[in-house]
Amino acid sequence: MRFLNNILVLRALSCVKLSWQKQELLDILAIREADLVVLFAFLASWGVEMVCDRDTCIFPYPMYALTKGVVAPHADLHEKDMFFWQAVASTNDPMYGLHDPENAKIVFSDYQLHGRGQYQRAWDAPYASNVLLSVHKTFKDSIDWAGFSQVTGYLLSQGLQKLYPDLAFSTKDPNDILISGRKVAGVLIEANTLGAYQYAVIGVGINVNMPIGQAVGKTRTSLATELGHHQDRLKPALVALQSALTSLEILGSL
Numbered sequence: 001m002r003f004l005n006n007i008l009v010l011r012a013l014s015c016v017k018l019s020w021q022k023q024e025l026l027d028i029l030a031i032r033e034a035d036l037v038v039l040f041a042f043l044a045s046w047g048v049e050m051v052c053d054r055d056t057c058i059f060p061y062p063m064y065a066l067t068k069g070v071v072a073p074h075a076d077l078h079e080k081d082m083f084f085w086q087a088v089a090s091t092n093d094p095m096y097g098l099h100d101p102e103n104a105k106i107v108f109s110d111y112q113l114h115g116r117g118q119y120q121r122a123w124d125a126p127y128a129s130n131v132l133l134s135v136h137k138t139f140k141d142s143i144d145w146a147g148f149s150q151v152t153g154y155l156l157s158q159g160l161q162k163l164y165p166d167l168a169f170s171t172k173d174p175n176d177i178l179i180s181g182r183k184v185a186g187v188l189i190e191a192n193t194l195g196a197y198q199y200a201v202i203g204v205g206i207n208v209n210m211p212i213g214q215a216v217g218k219t220r221t222s223l224a225t226e227l228g229h230h231q232d233r234l235k236p237a238l239v240a241l242q243s244a245l246t247s248l249e250i251l252g253s254l
């Protein structure tokens with residue numbers, strides 16, 4: 001338990017400033033240097049690469065929190081319908097208690113052990129760097145899914161465009177959101193039949209924070225890379241959530 005608490009403390013410290021004296025961290029956590037090395041190794045296994053020399057440790061990005069206390073006041077949803085995890089295999093995976101024909105269930109996670117995108121491609125995102133959420137919904141009636149990915153992608157693109165007017169977002173069928181031809185977000189919709197019900201999951205991933213000055217790649221980018229500074233994850237998370245919920249409302253009204 002103390003190990004996890006120390007990880008959460010490090011996450012909070014990264015939001016105060018990125019560069020810390022190593023001794024400051026040791027004093028705050030009340031641990032030995034060997035224990036700090038173990039904590040950093042664990043973070044590295046989740047994609048958080050610390051840069052350290054003899055005296056200084058630098059976080060690659062601020063690990064802004066997306067918790068129930070942060071999100072719930074801004075979302076028009078019951079808290080009982082929102083689930084927040086440090087890590088899951090994938091937010092799109094079925095989970096106990098999410099099959100509710102009355103209310104959508106929302107799953108947030110700071111990290112995915114086996115995140116996936118379209119065509120089962122891996123979706124890699126360092127811990128607490130990006131928006132990773134899924135909206136789970138059970139329908140009583142038969143649903144026509146034709147064009148649903150495109151509708152959700154369009155709503156997400158428009159929401160991000162309104163939030164970041166200086167960036168030029170576009171969509172690529174069936175589910176990619178691009179900036180200057182590079183992917184910044186994506187949508188994965190998965191549907192199954194559960195007896196007389198249909199069960200759908202809308203997964204949304206948005207690349208928010210990456211180490212400034214490091215190339216994300218020829219095919220991917222992030223909001224931080226495009227804007228030149230790190231971003232709090234809350235606002236893009238709310239855009240992703242609203243886009244998914246609106247598309248479900250449209251689908252349910254057809």
